[in-house]
């Protein structure tokens with residue numbers, strides 16, 4: 405328990421959740437956070453797939469009716485303090501999927517942006533946003549996290 409608390413205090417863990425877009429934003433998030441070019445790990449910013457370890461939930465893609473309950477469940481599993489960043493046009497407003505019809509993604513299956521399901525602390529438009537912009541959003545929310553700790 406103590407190890408977990410120490411780790412949370414000394415590092416920032418980002419959990420990436422994809423809710424149904426084209427994966428373009430996911431690639432940029434992984435590039436931004438994991439690639440040796442930006443090397444965020446040197447600042448103790450890590451990617452995690454475990455909500456219980458996460459501090460920041462980064463969501464990409466439009467929220468579909470099917471994924472909404474799971475997204476809420478993941479959000480609830482993240483311990484306080486926590487922040488949510490909606491990354492890309494889909495996560496902020498539903499993106500191109502919000503107006504699609506037919507088999508590809510009929511708009512009646514798309515709820516829209518992430519904030520329709522869980523609270524959002526930072527929004528980043530773009531289709532997809534550049535890794536540099538994703539890093540800027542991460543850098544802008546880390547002080548908010550520090551204030552809450």
Ligand code: SF4
Pocket residue numbers: 425426427428429430464465466492493494495499500530531532533
């Ligand atoms: S915002 Fe663009 S790049 Fe990102 S998931 Fe949606 S369609 Fe793909």
